[in-house]
Amino acid sequence: MSKLARQLGLPRVPPMLRPSRYLRAAEFPLRAPSTPKGVAPLPRERTTGANFDTDWARTKPARMARAAIVDGPMRLAVAGLASPDRKGQDRLLDLDGPVIFAANHHSHLDTPLLLTSIPEPWRHKIIVGAAADYFFGTRVTGAISALAIGAIPIERTKVGRKSADLAADLIHDGWSLLIYPEGGRSPDGWGQPFRGGAAYLAARTGVPVVPVHVAGTGRILRKGRNLPRPSHTTVTFGRAIMPTDDENATRFAARIEREVAALADETTTDWYSARQRAHATDSPELTGPAAGAWRRAWALGDRSRRARRRSRRWPEI
Amino acid sequence: MATDPRHRSPRPGFVLNVDRQTPPLLFHHGDNFRLEKLPADRTRVIYPAEPLPGLPDPEESIRQALLNPIDDDPLPELLTPGMKLTIAFDDLSLPLPSMRKPDIRQRIIEQVLDMAAAAGVDDVHLIAALALHRRMTEDELRHALGDRVYDAFAPQGALYNHDAEDPDGMVELGHTRHDEAVTMNKRAAESDLLVYVNLNIVSMDGGWKSTATGLSGYSGIKHHHNVKTMRESKSFMDRHSSELHHSNWRQGEVIKNHGPRIFQIETTINNNTFGYDGALSLLQKREWEWTAKDRITFMGMKKGLDLMPAAQRRQIFNGWKAPYELTSVQAGNVESVHEVTLENCFKQHLVPVEGQTDVLAFGLPYICPYNVNSVMNPILVMCLGLGYFFNMYRGKPLVREGGVLIMSHPTPWEFHPVHHPSYIDFFEQLLAETTDPIELEQKYEKQFAEDEWYIHLYRNSYAYHGVHPFYMWYWGSHALEWLGKVIIVGGDPRAVRRLGFQPASTMQDALEMASDTVGSSPSITYMHNPPILMADVT
Numbered sequence: 001m002s003k004l005a006r007q008l009g010l011p012r013v014p015p016m017l018r019p020s021r022y023l024r025a026a027e028f029p030l031r032a033p034s035t036p037k038g039v040a041p042l043p044r045e046r047t048t049g050a051n052f053d054t055d056w057a058r059t060k061p062a063r064m065a066r067a068a069i070v071d072g073p074m075r076l077a078v079a080g081l082a083s084p085d086r087k088g089q090d091r092l093l094d095l096d097g098p099v100i101f102a103a104n105h106h107s108h109l110d111t112p113l114l115l116t117s118i119p120e121p122w123r124h125k126i127i128v129g130a131a132a133d134y135f136f137g138t139r140v141t142g143a144i145s146a147l148a149i150g151a152i153p154i155e156r157t158k159v160g161r162k163s164a165d166l167a168a169d170l171i172h173d174g175w176s177l178l179i180y181p182e183g184g185r186s187p188d189g190w191g192q193p194f195r196g197g198a199a200y201l202a203a204r205t206g207v208p209v210v211p212v213h214v215a216g217t218g219r220i221l222r223k224g225r226n227l228p229r230p231s232h233t234t235v236t237f238g239r240a241i242m243p244t245d246d247e248n249a250t251r252f253a254a255r256i257e258r259e260v261a262a263l264a265d266e267t268t269t270d271w272y273s274a275r276q277r278a279h280a281t282d283s284p285e286l287t288g289p290a291a292g293a294w295r296r297a298w299a300l301g302d303r304s305r306r307a308r309r310r311s312r313r314w315p316e317i
Numbered sequence: 318m319a320t321d322p323r324h325r326s327p328r329p330g331f332v333l334n335v336d337r338q339t340p341p342l343l344f345h346h347g348d349n350f351r352l353e354k355l356p357a358d359r360t361r362v363i364y365p366a367e368p369l370p371g372l373p374d375p376e377e378s379i380r381q382a383l384l385n386p387i388d389d390d391p392l393p394e395l396l397t398p399g400m401k402l403t404i405a406f407d408d409l410s411l412p413l414p415s416m417r418k419p420d421i422r423q424r425i426i427e428q429v430l431d432m433a434a435a436a437g438v439d440d441v442h443l444i445a446a447l448a449l450h451r452r453m454t455e456d457e458l459r460h461a462l463g464d465r466v467y468d469a470f471a472p473q474g475a476l477y478n479h480d481a482e483d484p485d486g487m488v489e490l491g492h493t494r495h496d497e498a499v500t501m502n503k504r505a506a507e508s509d510l511l512v513y514v515n516l517n518i519v520s521m522d523g524g525w526k527s528t529a530t531g532l533s534g535y536s537g538i539k540h541h542h543n544v545k546t547m548r549e550s551k552s553f554m555d556r557h558s559s560e561l562h563h564s565n566w567r568q569g570e571v572i573k574n575h576g577p578r579i580f581q582i583e584t585t586i587n588n589n590t591f592g593y594d595g596a597l598s599l600l601q602k603r604e605w606e607w608t609a610k611d612r613i614t615f616m617g618m619k620k621g622l623d624l625m626p627a628a629q630r631r632q633i634f635n636g637w638k639a640p641y642e643l644t645s646v647q648a649g650n651v652e653s654v655h656e657v658t659l660e661n662c663f664k665q666h667l668v669p670v671e672g673q674t675d676v677l678a679f680g681l682p683y684i685c686p687y688n689v690n691s692v693m694n695p696i697l698v699m700c701l702g703l704g705y706f707f708n709m710y711r712g713k714p715l716v717r718e719g720g721v722l723i724m725s726h727p728t729p730w731e732f733h734p735v736h737h738p739s740y741i742d743f744f745e746q747l748l749a750e751t752t753d754p755i756e757l758e759q760k761y762e763k764q765f766a767e768d769e770w771y772i773h774l775y776r777n778s779y780a781y782h783g784v785h786p787f788y789m790w791y792w793g794s795h796a797l798e799w800l801g802k803v804i805i806v807g808g809d810p811r812a813v814r815r816l817g818f819q820p821a822s823t824m825q826d827a828l829e830m831a832s833d834t835v836g837s838s839p840s841i842t843y844m845h846n847p848p849i850l851m852a853d854v855t
Binding site: 094278279 | 374375376418419423430431434435437439441463464465466468469470472
C-alpha cells in the first residue's frame with residue numbers, strides 16, 4: 001500500500017484486485033516476447049532522422065494549420081525582423097506546375113523569409129528540404145518542422161535514396177520543393193559550393209529549377225547566434241532553368257550556382273552590368289575569395305551596398 | 318463574352334439586330350455606365366470579338382522573334398561590343414488601360430538587353446518615344462520597364478524621356494519628296510542600331526509612325542498632324558487608306574536612307590481589357606449573358622459610382638490594370654514587320670458590317686491615349702469620339718455622310734492643370750471664338766507651338782506640348798466635316814456647347830434631336846466599344 005494511501009486512510013486493496021498482478025502474470029502474446037539468450041535482437045528502426053514520417057503534415061488539416069502559421073505569425077515576424085525587399089517575382093509568372101526553388105543559405109531565417117516570399121500558387125503547396133540530422137533529430141523538432149514549414153528530411157551526412165525518392169514522389173504529386181543546395185548554413189557569410197541534389201531532382205522529375213538569392217539574413221541570425229538582430233533583407237527570384245540534354249547533375253548544379261551568383265551580383269550592383277558579367281562568366285562567386293579567414297571576412301564587407309556607400313564629406317566644400 | 322478562351326474558342330465579333338426582346342444595352346459613360354433601351358427593328362449593335370488566346374509562352378515567342386526576324390538579321394548578329402545601341406519604346410499612351418505587370422515592353426527590353434549584355438555592349442540608352450506627349454514619371458517608367466531595367470539605367474542617365482524641344486538633342490535627317498522635314502532624337506539618329514519596341518493596341522500604331530513620329534519634334538510632326546492630312550485619312554486606322562501613314566512612310570524612307578539602322582519589334586495584344594472574372598468582367602459580356610451575380614454586381618457598382626465623388630471614381634478607374642495577353646510578336650524590317658502586325662491586329666478587332674447607318678452611337682469610356690493617370694477633359698472627349706471611335710472603320714465610315722453621332726460621356730469642364738495647361742487656354746479662349754479646325758490651325762497653331770512657357774512645361778514638368786490640343790482637334794476633323802450633327806448624352810451642357818455639339822439629357826432626347834437631321838425613323842448603329850472593335854464596312 002502506498003504511503004499516500006496510508007496517509008489518506010484508504011482501505012488496503014487485496015492482491016487479487018491489483019492490476020499489476022495480472023500485467024506481470026500476462027504472457028506472450030499478451031505480453032511482448034523476450035529475446036532468447038545468445039540471439040542478437042533485431043535493431044530497432046529509428047523513427048527520427050530520415051525515417052521521420054511526414055505524411056501527416058501534408059494532410060488537409062495540417063496544411064490549413066501551416067497556411068495559418070505562414071500567413072500569420074511567420075509573416076509578421078519576417079516583416080518585423082527582416083523588412084524584406086522581394087524582387088523578380090514577375091519572372092515566375094509564366095510558370096505552371098511544381099518547381100524547385102534553389103536558394104543560397106545563410107540563416108534559419110531563410111526558410112520563413114522564402115515561405116512568405118514565394119508567390120501563389122506555390123506558397124501553400126511546397127515542401128522544404130531540411131537536414132534530417134538537425135531538424136528531425138528528435139520527434140518533437142521533427143513534428144514542429146514538418147508542421148510549421150512543411151519540412152521533409154534530407155540526408156546530408158550519408159548517401160541514401162530514401163530522401164531523394166520521397167522528394168521526387170512529392171514533386172510528381174504536384175508539390176514544389178524549396179531546397180538549399182549548399183547543404184547547410186554559411187559558416188562565415190560566404191556561400192558554399194552547391195551540391196547536386198536540386199539538379200538531380202530536376203533532371204529526374206523534369207521540373208524547372210528557380211534560382212533564388214537571399215541577402216541579409218546572415219546579419220539577422222547567422223550561424224552560431226541565438227538572438228536575432230533586425231535588419232534589411234532582399235530576396236531575388238531568377239528565371240526558371242532546366243537541364244539541357246548534354247548536362248549531367250554536376251554541371252547543372254554548377255549552372256544553378258552561377259545563376260544564384262548572378263542574382264547576388266544583381267542585388268549588389270545593377271541588373272544590366274550583372275547580366276554582362278554573367279554572360280562573360282565573370283560574376284563574383286558566391287563562395288568568395290580563396291584566401292585566409294580574415295581576408296574573406298574583409299572582402300565580405302564589399303558585398304554590402306550600404307558598406308560601399310561613401311560617407312559624405314563634411315563640411316561640404 | 319467573358320468566357321475564358323483557355324477553355325473555349327473565342328467567338329468573333331458580330332452584329333445584333335435589336336428587337337423587343339433585346340435587354341437594355343450597356344454604354345460606357347466616362348467613369349460610370351448607363352443602360353439604354355434602343356429602338357427595336359431599326360437598331361443594330363456591333364459587338365467586339367472575344368479575347369483571342371494569348372501566346373502560351375510569351376518569353377519564348379519573344380526570343381524566337383528576335384532570333385528569327387522578318388527580312389533582317391538575327392538581333393545577336395547586330396550587336397557588337399563597341400557599338401552605340403539605343404532602345405526606344407512606346408510611351409504611356411499604350412496600351413489602354415495600362416496593362417498588368419509585367420508589361421510587354423519590359424519582357425521584350427529585358428531580352429534585348431540580355432542579348433546586348435551577352436555581346437558586351439556598354440553604350441546603351443533607353444528612350445521613351447513620346448513625341449509631343451507628356452513625360453513619363455518614374456512610377457510610369459518603372460511600370461512599363463520593370464524595376465530591374467529602371468534601376469540599371471535611370472541612375473546613370475541612360476533611361477529618359479524623349480525631348481523634342483531640346484535644341485542640342487534633335488537632328489534633321491532630310492526632307493521627303495513632298496518637302497516634309499524629317500527630324501529625330503539625336504542620340505537615336507547617331508546610334509549604330511536603334512531597336513524600337515512597339516505595342517499595337519489598334520492598327521494605327523506601329524510601322525514608320527513609331528520612329529517618324531515618336532522620336533520626332535514639332536517641325537517633323539506638323540507635316541502629317543494637320544487638318545488636310547487628317548481629312549484625307551479615311552481612316553487613319555486603315556494604314557493603306559491613311560494620308561497620315563503615307564506621310565509617315567515617306568519620312569520613313571528618309572530615315573531608312575539617312576538615319577540609323579532600325580530593328581523594329583512589334584506586338585499585338587488581345588481584347589482582354591476587363592478580365593474573365595472580377596467585377597469589371599461583365600463589361601466584356603453580352604448583356605443577355607449576364608448572370609444574376611453580374612446583374613447584382615452591376616447594380617452595386619453603379620450605385621457606388623453614383624455616390625462617389627468624381628476624383629475617387631477617377632482614382633479607382635485609373636488604378637485598373639488590364640490583364641492583356643500577348644497575341645503576336647514580330648521583329649525585323651519595319652515595313653515587313655508592320656504588315657504582319659496589322660494582320661494580327663485585324664484578327665482581333667475587325668467585325669464585318671454591311672452598309673452605313675443614319676445615326677451612330679457609342680459610349681465613351683474613362684480613358685483615351687492622352688489622359689492616363691489624368692483627367693479626361695472636353696477636348697479629349699471630342700478626340701476620343703470623333704477622332705478614335707469614329708475612325709474605327711475600314712472601307713467607309715459606319716455613319717453616312719450628313720448623319721448624326723451620339724456619344725455618351727459626362728464631359729465635365731475639368732482639366733488637369735499640370736498635364737494639360739495649353740488645353741485650358743485652347744478650350745477657354747480659342748473654342749469660344751471658333752471650332753473650325755482650319756481657322757484654328759491657320760490663326761493659332763504656330764503661336765501655341767512656339768510658346769516659351771508651354772515649351773518650358775513640356776520639357777521640365779509633365780505637360781503635353783503646347784500644340785497638342787490642336788492635334789486633338791484635327792484628329793476629329795474628318796468626322797466634323799462628315800457628320801451632320803454631334804450630340805453628347807449626359808454631358809455638361811456648357812462644355813458640350815463650347816465644343817460646338819448639342820447636349821442631351823437622355824438617349825431618347827438625343828434620338829429625338831437627331832430626327833431633325835436624319836428624319837423620324839433613322840437607322841441606328843450602336844458600336845459596343847470597348848473592348849476594341851473595328852468595323853469592316855462594305
